[in-house]
Structures are given as structure tokens and as C-alpha cells.
Amino acid sequence: MAKRRFELPGIQDLSKEQEAARALPKEGQHLIVGGPGTGKTVLALIRARRHARDRDSHVFLVHNRLLHRWGVQLAGETVSSTTWTKWFGRKIWEITGQLLPTKGSDPPGGFQPIDWDAVLELVKRVGPLRDAPYLVIDEGQDMPPEFYRSLVRLGFERFFVAADQNQQITDAHSSRKDIETELGINTKDVVELTDNYRNSAPVAKLARVFYTDDPASPRPVLPERWGVPASIVYYPPERFDEICERIVRLVDRDPTKMVGVLAPNNYVRQRYLDGLCAAEGDALDHDPPTIETFHGDHRPDVRFDEGGILVINCQACKGLEFDVAVLADIDQHYYRPDDREAAMKLFYVMVARAREQVVLLRQDGAESRIELILPRDRAVLRKKRLGRRKAS
Amino acid sequence: MRAQGTLLSDMGRAPEKLNRRQAPTAGYLVTNHLNLMYMLGAGLVVPRSGFGTKYYRDTLDCCPGWIPLFTGRPRREAVDYSLVEAKHLKPCIVRISMKQLSGRVLSLESGGLQERCFPDEVGRAEMLFLPAPLPTSAIERILFRSVEERKACETAARDYANVPWAEFSTRTDRSRFSNASKDSWPPERVPDSREAPLGPAQAAGGILAMLRLTGNRGATAMGDQVESLGLSACRIASDPPPEPAPELADTILAGLGSWMYSGGGPRLRAESISDTAGRNAWRQLFWGAVVRLAQEMDADAGADTAAMLLDYFGDASMRMSSRLRERVRGLGDDLESLTGLGEFRASDLWRKYSTPLPRAMSLLFLRRTCAELLEFQAPELREEDWLAAAVLFGARSGWLSLPLSLRGGPAASRAVSHRMAAMSHRMADSGFELGRAPERPKPLSEWFLGGWNARQHSAALELARKQGWDCLETRVKLVQGDYRLKVGRGGMEIVFPGEAKAVKSAVDKDRFFKLLAETAIIDPKIEARVIEKLNA
Numbered sequence: 001m002a003k004r005r006f007e008l009p010g011i012q013d014l015s016k017e018q019e020a021a022r023a024l025p026k027e028g029q030h031l032i033v034g035g036p037g038t039g040k041t042v043l044a045l046i047r048a049r050r051h052a053r054d055r056d057s058h059v060f061l062v063h064n065r066l067l068h069r070w071g072v073q074l075a076g077e078t079v080s081s082t083t084w085t086k087w088f089g090r091k092i093w094e095i096t097g098q099l100l101p102t103k104g105s106d107p108p109g110g111f112q113p114i115d116w117d118a119v120l121e122l123v124k125r126v127g128p129l130r131d132a133p134y135l136v137i138d139e140g141q142d143m144p145p146e147f148y149r150s151l152v153r154l155g156f157e158r159f160f161v162a163a164d165q166n167q168q169i170t171d172a173h174s175s176r177k178d179i180e181t182e183l184g185i186n187t188k189d190v191v192e193l194t195d196n197y198r199n200s201a202p203v204a205k206l207a208r209v210f211y212t213d214d215p216a217s218p219r220p221v222l223p224e225r226w227g228v229p230a231s232i233v234y235y236p237p238e239r240f241d242e243i244c245e246r247i248v249r250l251v252d253r254d255p256t257k258m259v260g261v262l263a264p265n266n267y268v269r270q271r272y273l274d275g276l277c278a279a280e281g282d283a284l285d286h287d288p289p290t291i292e293t294f295h296g297d298h299r300p301d302v303r304f305d306e307g308g309i310l311v312i313n314c315q316a317c318k319g320l321e322f323d324v325a326v327l328a329d330i331d332q333h334y335y336r337p338d339d340r341e342a343a344m345k346l347f348y349v350m351v352a353r354a355r356e357q358v359v360l361l362r363q364d365g366a367e368s369r370i371e372l373i374l375p376r377d378r379a380v381l382r383k384k385r386l387g388r389r390k391a392s
Numbered sequence: 393m394r395a396q397g398t399l400l401s402d403m404g405r406a407p408e409k410l411n412r413r414q415a416p417t418a419g420y421l422v423t424n425h426l427n428l429m430y431m432l433g434a435g436l437v438v439p440r441s442g443f444g445t446k447y448y449r450d451t452l453d454c455c456p457g458w459i460p461l462f463t464g465r466p467r468r469e470a471v472d473y474s475l476v477e478a479k480h481l482k483p484c485i486v487r488i489s490m491k492q493l494s495g496r497v498l499s500l501e502s503g504g505l506q507e508r509c510f511p512d513e514v515g516r517a518e519m520l521f522l523p524a525p526l527p528t529s530a531i532e533r534i535l536f537r538s539v540e541e542r543k544a545c546e547t548a549a550r551d552y553a554n555v556p557w558a559e560f561s562t563r564t565d566r567s568r569f570s571n572a573s574k575d576s577w578p579p580e581r582v583p584d585s586r587e588a589p590l591g592p593a594q595a596a597g598g599i600l601a602m603l604r605l606t607g608n609r610g611a612t613a614m615g616d617q618v619e620s621l622g623l624s625a626c627r628i629a630s631d632p633p634p635e636p637a638p639e640l641a642d643t644i645l646a647g648l649g650s651w652m653y654s655g656g657g658p659r660l661r662a663e664s665i666s667d668t669a670g671r672n673a674w675r676q677l678f679w680g681a682v683v684r685l686a687q688e689m690d691a692d693a694g695a696d697t698a699a700m701l702l703d704y705f706g707d708a709s710m711r712m713s714s715r716l717r718e719r720v721r722g723l724g725d726d727l728e729s730l731t732g733l734g735e736f737r738a739s740d741l742w743r744k745y746s747t748p749l750p751r752a753m754s755l756l757f758l759r760r761t762c763a764e765l766l767e768f769q770a771p772e773l774r775e776e777d778w779l780a781a782a783v784l785f786g787a788r789s790g791w792l793s794l795p796l797s798l799r800g801g802p803a804a805s806r807a808v809s810h811r812m813a814a815m816s817h818r819m820a821d822s823g824f825e826l827g828r829a830p831e832r833p834k835p836l837s838e839w840f841l842g843g844w845n846a847r848q849h850s851a852a853l854e855l856a857r858k859q860g861w862d863c864l865e866t867r868v869k870l871v872q873g874d875y876r877l878k879v880g881r882g883g884m885e886i887v888f889p890g891e892a893k894a895v896k897s898a899v900d901k902d903r904f905f906k907l908l909a910e911t912a913i914i915d916p917k918i919e920a921r922v923i924e925k926l927n928a
Contacts, residue, residue, distance in 0.1 A: 008553040011426075011433040012792055016446060016478070019426060022551060023480035046551050053550065228731045246733040253730060253738045254758050285739045285770075359733055 008049075009042060013197070021191040022046060026056070026134065029159045029183040031190045033176055036207070036352035037198025037223075040162035041319065044138045045079070047160050052078040057133040061087055063142040065294075067319045084143055085114075088150075092119070095126050095154065116146035120153070128155025137161045139319045145174045148182035159183055198321060200227020202380075203354045209375045210348035212341050230351075231382040232330075232360040232374070239386050243361060244275035247309065247326060251289040256307040260322035262314045262350050264332040269293060272328050273311045318349050325354035328361050331368035343373050415511030417491050418532060419461025419520055420568075422470040423450040424481040425545045432528055433554040434792045435597055435809040436816075437488065439524035442590045448481060450474035454578035457586030458498070458521040461488060469577035471569060482545060485535040485568055488526060492827025497522050498583045505581040519579065523822045524588040527813040528560075529806035529830065535565040553795040559802040586820075591689035592655030593816040595682070596629075597791025597808045598762070599652070600833060601798055602782035603629050605766055607835030610775045611909040621645075621775050623838050628652070630811065630832035644748040644780050647679040655819045656683040673716055674749045677708055678780065681753075685787040697788050698757060702728065723750050727757050742772045752780035762789050762798055766912035801916040803923070804833035836919060837908055839926050844901075851925040852899045858918045859911065863903035869893035 014022060021043050024030045034040050044060065051058035060081040062068050068083050089100040101118035105111055132155050137143065140163035151159075161179055180187060196204050204223050235243050251257050261276070263269035276291045290308035294316065310322070314333075317325075327350055335343050351358050362368070364385065375381050421437065427450050431437050437459055440452045451460050451470050462470075466485060475481045490510070497510040498521040508514045510522075536542035542564050549557035603626040610620030619627075624639040625648060632653040640646050656679075684704050688697060702724050709720035726741055727750075741754050751773055759765045762785045791799075791808060799805050807830040817824050836855075840848055856864050871890050878885040 007795065008551060010554040010793055010795070011430050011552045012444065012446060012554075014446075014552075016448075019446075020478065020480065023478075023548075050547070050551065054547075231732070233733065243733075246735065249735065249737060250733060253736075256759075256764055283737075285737045357732065 008046070014039070015195050015197075017191065017193055017195065018043060021193070024160070024191070026051075027158055029157070029185050030161065031140070031176070031179055031183065031185050032160070032162045032193060033164060033190055034162075034193030035164055035196065035211075036349070037196040037204070037355075038164075038193035039195075039197050040164065040193060041138050041321075042197075044136050044160065044162045048079045048081070048136045051134050051136070052080070057131065058136060059087060059133050060136045061138070061143075063139045063319060064316065067138065084137070084147065088147065091154075092122065095129065096122055098122065114144075114146075116144065116150075119150055120146060123150050123153045126154070128153075130155070132156045132158070134158045135160070137163075139163065140179060141173050141175070142318075143174060145178040145182050148174065148179060152182060152184075195221050196223045198355050199223060199352060200354075200356050202227045202229045203325075203351065203356070203358050205380050206230040206358060206375070207348055207351040209380060210344045210351060210373065212344050212348070228357040229382050230358045230360075230380065231384050232362060233384045233386065234362050234364040235386040236364045236388045238388070240271075240275055241279065242386070244272065244279040248276060248279045248284070248289060248291075250324060251307060251309055252284040252286055254307070255286050255289060257323045258307055258321075259309045259324045259326060260317060260320065260353055261309060261311040261326045261328050262317050262353070263311065263328045264314055264330065264334070266295065266313065268329045268332050269295065269311055269313055276309055276311065314346060314350055317353050320353055321355060322353050323355050324357045324359065325350060326359045326361060327351070329363055329366075330360050330370055331362050331366040333368070333370045335369045335372070337369070337372075340373065343370065347373060414516075415490075415514045416463040416517070416520070417489065419463055419488050419490055419522075420466055420535075421451065421459060421461055421486040421488060422466045422474055423452070423484060423486060424448050424474045424477075425484050425541075425548065426478075426481060427452070427474075428484050428486060428534065429545075429549055429552065429555045429557075432549075432556055432560065433552065434594065435528050435805060436590070436593065436813055437486070437524070437526040437528060437531070438590060439588050441588065442525065448474075448477045451577070454582045455521055455585070457524055457588045458583050459488075459524045459526055461490075461520050461522060463517055463520060465571055465573045466568070467575045467577050468569075468572035469575070471572055473577050482541045483537055483569065484541075484545070485565075486531055487533040487535065489530050489532045490520075490522075492530070493522070493526075493825065494827070495523075495822065495824035497824075500579055500581065503580060505583065521583050523586065523817065523820070523824045525590060525593065525813050525816050527806075527809040527826060529809045530826075531560055534560055534562045535568050536562065537564070537566060537569045539564050554792065556796055556799070556802070556805060559805060589655060589816050589819040591790075592686040592819060593812040594689050594790035594792055595686035595787040596652055596655070596815050597812045598786035598789045598794060599682075599783050600626075600629055600786070600808050600811065601791065601794055601800065601804075602762055602765075602786035602789075603779065604800055604804065604833045604835050605762075605798060605913065606778050606782035608837045608911070609778050609909050611837035611905040619841070620837075622779055623835060623841075625779050626835055626838070627832070630807070631829075643776050644675050644678050644752075645776070645783070646675060648783070651679060651682060652815065653818065655686065655815060673712060674747060677705070677720070678749045678752075680704065680708060682783060682787045685784065689787075689790050698727075698731075701753070701756070723753070726750075727753055730754060730757050738770070739772055742770070748774075748777045748780040751777040752784050755781040756784050756788065759785075762786065762794060763913065766798075768912075769910070797913060797916060799916070800833055801920045801923075803830070803920075806830045807833045836914065836922065837905065839923065840905075840908075847926055847928060849899065851922045852901075852904055853897055854925055855914075855918065855922045856899055856904060856907075858921070859907070859914070861904065861907045863900045863907055864897055865900065866895060866897045868895050 018039050021032045032040055032043060048058060048060040058080055060079050061084040062081065063084065065083055068081055092098065092100045101115040101122065102112035103115045135156060135158060140161035163176065163179060180190065199207065201223055247259060251259055261272050263272060273293050290306060292308065293311045295313060427443065427448055430443055430446060434442060436442065439457050439459065440447050441456060451474060471483045474483055494510055497508055499506045499508045499514055499517040500519040501517050542562055546557060549555040607622035607626040610622040621643065625645050628637045628640060628649045629652045632649040636646060637649050640648055681701055681704060684700060685697060688700060705720050705724045709717040712720065729736060730741065738754065738758060742751055745751060755765060759768060765781055765785050791812060810826060810829045814826050814829065840852060870888060870892055873889050876887040878887060
């Protein structure tokens with residue numbers, strides 16, 4: 001299987017603003033903000049690798065399990081990485097001997113949100129920790145302010161937080177101001193990253209259409225890197241199998257490529273997963289690519305250090321990076337006219353996952369109002385239509 | 393910030409011929425650690441234009457196209473000036489050997505700037521301005537103000553894939569900083585700016601590295617005596633002969649020596665692609681693409697190379713016959729279709745096109761990095777296709793973008809660094825000589841040419857062992873007697889009275905070369921050990 005690796009950047013790859021973040025001292029509290037592709041995660045990984053190399057007690061905290069696997073596989077096993085909820089629950093247990101307080105779930109048996117009032121009461125009763133580890137936190141906007149407050153009360157002092165307010169998907173999140181306040185960081189000491197290093201120019205141009213202009217995160221500067229123009233493909237339902245074959249061939253041409261198929265819901269995710277697996281049998285130059293999904297209780301060991309296709313729900317894509325992002329059946333996205341911003345933010349996050357290329361897929365003829373947020377400028381989004389298959 | 397003053401106004405005095413021994417043998421460049429690491433990564437001591445957008449103001453700032461070297465105590469203000477741009481910068485002084493260098497330089501003497509021939513006409517000068525670039529192989533030592541700063545820089549260097557910190561000698565020398573002179577910076581007289589071609593030199597470095605690595609691909613076809621196309625290409629690229637090399641005459645690489653010597657030239661530019669026989673036009677198109685890639689590196693305009701090459705094909709095809717134009721346009725369309733949700737497989741394209749240019753171009757569109765090209769296997773492709781792709785990838789990447797794992801270790805880096813700098817000076821016609829070039833970098837397979845001697849045999853054994861290759865066999869000579877065979881969980885054992893007469897390991901050469909050809913990248917540490925054995 002073709003291997004992908006996290007490569008350390010070359011000296012020429014880091015900009016002056018990124019160097020300023022890289023050079024921050026180990027001690028103290030640091031906040032790095034920037035849009036997708038500005039290199040926040042790379043800087044966090046460099047930081048975590050440095051702690052690992054120096055054998056510092058450290059932990060690299062990420063928002064979800066997919067990000068955790070992505071970080072571990074690309075950065076190497078020596079980096080101590082985990083999801084923030086798992087780590088925090090364990091820490092509370094170690095320190096207080098009690099389980100992380102949660103609120104009741106609604107409906108019963110469902111997700112139990114953390115009871116932050118109870119957590120703060122709990123940590124008040126214990127003294128500050130000695131030798132608290134270095135914390136490197138990626139996607140720091142997705143942890144609530146109470147998380148940071150609890151850590152500070154527990155005696156954690158050394159933070160390196162990378163965040164982007166424009167990429168909030170969770171309900172319980174922190175604004176830039178929240179993180180500054182909780183960690184006692186002066187606004188002028190926050191390192192702002194503006195240059196986009198991930199996306200090709202066409203990807204970044206499309207992402208910019210969905211940018212909601214939050215002043216807390218600097219607007220990313222458009223990159224100049226060449227890429228395939230972003231496109232929306234209208235396909236008739238009977239040609240769905242051909243769409244899947246073409247996605248598989250895209251990976252077959254370069255088996256190191258990682259393609260993310262981002263679905264609006266579980267039904268579409270499963271449909272694409274089935275379609276792509278069925279397309280494997282077609283004549284290919286290489287072994288069929290790995291096709292994997294990740295949802296709910298199905299948590300296979302997704303190999304981010306190999307090429308392949310990952311079919312996931314759009315909510316799970318944040319923080320990940322794909323060579324090609326395929327936004328599957330966008331007509332199936334729920335669109336509320338009174339909350340246009342939510343749809344814009346979701347599309348911003350999805351599009352910005354792509355390094356080189358983004359393809360939107362839409363079933364021809366399906367009713368959908370999501371097109372209201374799509375750009376009409378063909379220089380930004382090319383329209384392609386697969387004709388109906390002629391009856392033989 | 394540029395100080396005023398010109399060279400011409402100071403050049404009235406006739407140069408004196410001085411004793412060669414009076415000329416300084418080393419000079420000191422004052423800079424900061426990030427500029428220094430950039431230069432180490434680039435393999436060249438570059439002028440400020442060589443840093444792209446990542447230049448932090450230092451002493452290079454006052455003299456574009458030149459390298460300012462203090463011959464004695466540096467000025468304190470020069471040290472301070474090299475730190476003005478960011479709080480996290482650390483000062484460093486780079487000691488550069490000038491023993492091998494010769495040619496026209498500018499000498500700062502008693503406040504005036506004189507053009508001198510180094511070393512013959514240079515005596516007591518406070519500073520020398522040498523035409524850029526210089527090879528990093530001329531760096532003797534890097535000096536720091538304190539142990540802490542030296543260690544911090546060493547740690548920082550490990551954050552990058554391409555800074556060969558361990559290849560350079562570093563030292564703490566507080567006095568070099570504290571005893572700095574109190575004269576102001578910049579000097580009153582500074583040279584006028586000059587052009588230093590760096591893009592083609594970087595491209596040449598990338599090409600040398602990629603040819604060295606790709607040179608092993610032809611190892612199976614090599615046999616004992618015959619040099620493969622890959623080895624010829626590597627040899628000619630390293631030490632380009634003035635005349636076209638007959639070994640490459642019938643291949644797409646025919647322009648290799650000429651390009652490596654001069655970095656291009658009118659005959660290879662797109663504007664001059666002639667409407668001659670198709671094969672010749674493809675060759676010219678190929679070298680035109682290399683010229684464009686090298687120019688792009690100078691422009692520092694990001695990595696928009698694919699679009700740039702497609703545009704170039706479009707422009708070049710306008711000067712061709714209608715038949716050729718159609719073919720070139722068709723190729724452009726096919727290359728573009730490889731990138732999207734197209735129907736083609738890569739093998740479909742390679743069946744359609746059997747010549748090296750379209751095949752190498754398709755690889756350029758399908759693979760991103762040099763490492764990805766090296767690791768890729770496709771039985772449809774021939775050695776000439778791989779070599780053409782290696783040239784394109786090397787030119788696109790340049791030496792700077794190559795991770796240390798592809799550079800071949802300190803000896804290869806020194807050899808490439810020297811050749812890159814020499815090429816830049818040839819292109820600029822600077823008349824500045826860098827001295828004798830270090831031995832050229834060789835593909836590993838070249839070391840194993842010919843009937844093997846004991847050293848080659850021993851090195852092949854070492855390589856095969858380290859790589860875990862199944863090309864070894866062992867013969868044990870035993871005395872006559874009764875043997876007992878014991879089979880256990882850990883394997884088999886023969887027990888006999890007395891001692892074995894000889895245990896001899898041998899390498900299956902055909903298999904060895906096959907495995908060498910199939911191995912994309914060998915750990916530089918293993919390669920260095922093997923070469924050490926060969927040189928022993």
C-alpha cells in the first residue's frame with residue numbers, strides 16, 4: 001500500500017509568521033489563530049514532536065478520534081496524543097478519584113454532556129498539580145471555556161493552543177476572546193496566521209465564498225498554488241455507479257492520494273460507501289484502494305498514512321486534510337434560510353479540507369435550496385453535467 | 393536602508409600586486425540563525441534575493457548580489473542589525489574559507505571600495521564583498537555568542553526536513569561578538585547590486601540529486617562492464633563536457649550537459665523551438681520545460697508549475713507545424729484530464745504515448761514530490777522515461793526542497809553545493825573561481841561497476857545485510873568427520889568435531905543489482921557506511 005507520511009517542513013516552507021509561532025518558548029501560554037490551511041496543525045505537531053524528542057511530559061489534545069488517529073499516524077508514535085474528552089475524564093479520575101460529572105442524556109442512553117458547573121466545583125476542592133505536563137491543543141475553539149478554566153485551576157500552566165473561530169462546528173465552543181481570558185493571554189501576544197499553505201488557489205477561492213468574516217480569525221490570504229478548478233458535477237441517478245468508478249480511478253492514478261468523500265447524512269454516506277466498494281472490481285492499474293468509513297460505533301483503524309478513500313459524515317471532517325475532497329450529494333444538505341451562516345460555515349470547513357481539488361456532486365433534478373449559497377461565478381465553480389445514459 | 397556609494401567612483405587607483413600570503417584565508421559573514429539555516433538548506437551562501445519572501449534583514453541587505461565578509465573583527469552594529477526584524481532571532485557569525493577562491497572581488501579599505509583580484513591583489517582589507525553565491529562547502533565553522541544560543545539553534549534545526557546542521561562545525565565564541573568593532577553599519581561605501589542567477593543553480597542541484605538516485609534504476613541492465621544510461625547521465629550532469637556527449641546523443645537527455653553547464657541558452661528556449669523533425673522538437677520542448685521550471689524557482693511564485701507548463705506547451709505549439717501542434721495540444725488535454733474525475737488510468741496514457749516527454753510529463757502531473765517519484769514503480773516505463781522524469785522533478789523541486797534523506801549525505805551535499813555555485817558564476821560570467829570541485833556524487837550502483845574486488849564485495853555484503861536483501865548465500869567448509877544435525881525451534885544446527893575451515897558469504901550479483909534497482913531510497917547513513925567501505 002502506498003505510504004503517506006507527515007514530512008517535517010523545509011526551512012523555506014514556514015513563513016515568517018509561522019516562524020514566530022514555532023519560536024515561542026516552551027513555557028507559558030500561547031495562542032495561535034488562523035484559518036484552515038494556515039499551518040496551525042503543522043505547528044502544533046512540530047511542537048508536540050519537539051516535546052517528544054526532548055522527552056518532556058506532554059500531551060497533544062485533539063477534538064475527536066479521527067483527528068487523534070490522523071495525528072498519531074502522521075506524527076509518529078512518540079507523540080502522546082489523545083482526544084480531549086478522554087484525557088480530561090481520566091485526569092479528573094486520577095486527581096479526584098471521581099468520574100467526570102455529566103448531565104443526564106436526552107433521550108435516555110444518548111450523549112451525556114459534561115456538567116461543567118460540577119467539574120469546576122470538583123477541581124476547586126483539589127490543590128494544583130505538580131509537574132503538570134505541557135499541553136498542545138489543536139482545534140482549541142472546539143473545547144468549551146470551562147475546560148480551560150478547569151485546567152488552570154488544576155495548575156496547568158504550559159499551553160500551546162491552535163484555534164480558528166471560523167471553524168466552529170460544535171455547540172460547546174470557545175471564542176478567541178474566551179481562550180485569551182481563560183489562559184490570561186494578552187491579545188497582542190496572540191500569533192495570527194494569515195497565509196494559506198494547504199489549499200490550491202481554486203480550492204481557496206471556493207472556500208472564501210463561504211467565509212463568514214469573523215473578525216476573531218484573520219481572513220486567509222489566497223494562495224497561488226495551481227490546482228484543478230473546483231467543479232460541481234450534476235449526475236443523473238442512473239450514472240451514480242460511474243461517479244463511484246471515477247472516484248476510485250482518481251486514487252488508482254496516484255495511490256498515495258487521500259480522497260475524502262464528505263456526506264451530508266448517514267444515508268448518503270452508506271450509499272457512497274457501497275457504491276465505491278462495488279466499483280473496486282473494475283480494471284485498475286494498482287490494487288484496489290482502501291475504502292473506509294468512520295461513524296458512530298464503527299471506528300476502524302483508518303490509515304491516514306496511506307492513500308485511499310475515506311467516506312465520512314461532514315460533521316467529522318474538521319481538522320482533517322485530504323488531497324481531494326468530494327462533497328457528496330450536496331442536494332441532501334438541510335438548509336434553513338434563517339440560518340444561512342450555519343450552512344456557509346459547514347461548506348467552508350468541508351471545502352477547506354482539500355489540498356488540491358474539490359468536487360461537489362449533486363443529483364440532477366433533485367430539489368434543493370442549498371444552491372442558494374453556491375457561487376455563480378464559473379471561474380470559481382465550474383459546472384459539469386453528466387448526460388442521461390442512452391437506452392441501449 | 394541601502395547606503396549610498398558606487399564602485400566606479402572608487403576605482404581610480406591601480407591595484408597593487410601583493411604577496412599572496414597577505415590575503416586573508418577566511419572571512420566572517422554576520423547573519424542570524426534563520427537566514428543561516430535557510431542557506432544551509434539551500435546548499436549555497438546566497439545574497440538576499442536567494443531567500444524569497446523569508447529574508448530577515450542582516451548584513452547581506454546592504455549589497456544585493458554580493459556576500460559581505462569581515463576579514464577580522466565584525467562590527468557590533470552589523471550583529472545588532474542582523475537581529476532587528478524579530479525578537480526570536482539569534483546572531484551567528486559564519487567563518488568561510490577563502491583558500492580555494494579566486495577572482496574579482498570588492499575590497500573595503502580605509503573607507504573606500506576597491507576592485508581587486510583575489511587573492512593576489514588583496515592585502516589589508518576590513519571587508520571583502522565576494523560575488524554571490526558561495527558554496528556552503530566553504531563554510532568552516534559557525535560561531536555563536538553562547539552555549540544556550542548554539543543549542544537552541546541545534547534544536548530548531550531539527551524542526552526542518554532540509555537543514556543539514558550536523559554537517560557543519562559549530563562553536564561558541566563569545567569574544568568574536570564582544571570584541572566586535574564599534575564602527576557603524578552599513579559601511580559608507582557599498583557595492584552596486586549585481587545579478588546572481590540562483591534558480592537554475594537550485595534546479596541543477598535538484599537534478600543532480602535526482603539523477604544520482606534514479607541512476608540505480610538501470611542497474612539490472614548494467615552487467616559487469618557496461619555503463620547504463622542513468623550512470624552516463626549522472627556523470628555528464630556532474631561534470632558537463634564542453635561538447636555534447638555521444639552517450640546521450642540519441643535520447644531526450646541530449647541537452648543535459650549543455651544545460652548543466654550554462655543553465656539554458658538560446659537554443660533551448662521555447663521561442664526557438666524549431667519546426668524540425670518531431671523527435672527533435674520533443675527534445676527541445678523538454679529542455680524548454682526545464683528552463684521554465686528553473687526560471688520559476690527564481691521568480692519564487694509558488695508551485696504553479698503544472699499550469700505554467702501547460703501554458704508553455706500552448707505557446708510553444710504555436711510555432712510548430714499543424715501536425716505537431718495538434719499532438720502537443722492533445723498531450724496538454726490528456727495531462728489535464730489526469731488530474732480530475734477523468735475516466736483514464738495512467739497506463740492508458742502510457743500506452744497512448746511511448747516517448748519519454750509525455751511519459752515524464754504525466755509523472756509530473758501524477759506525483760507531487762521527488763520521494764513519491766522515486767518510490768513509484770510502473771513496468772510500462774523505460775529507464776529513459778524515468779531519467780527524463782527525474783530531471784523534471786529535480787528542476788521543479790530544486791536542491792532546497794529536497795529532504796536530507798534524498799541528498800546523499802555530507803560528501804554528496806558538498807559536491808552538489810560546489811557545482812551549483814559554479815554554475816551560477818558561469819551563468820553570470822563573474823570570472824570568480826571556486827577552486828577544485830569535490831568528487832562528483834555517484835549513484836550507488838556505479839560503485840559496483842566492473843569485476844568486484846574485495847572492497848566491493850565487502851561493501852555489497854554490508855549493503856545487502858543492512859537492507860535485508862535476499863541475495864546472500866553462505867558456504868561453510870568443514871573438515872571430514874561425523875556431523876550431527878540438530879533441529880530446534882530456533883532453526884537448525886550442525887555439530888561436528890573440530891572447527892569449520894572457512895565460512896564464506898557471497899552475493900548473488902544479478903539479484904543484488906535487481907534489488908538495488910528496485911530500492912527507491914536507501915538510508916543515507918547506510919549508504920555512507922557502504923561508501924566508506926568502498927573507499928577504505
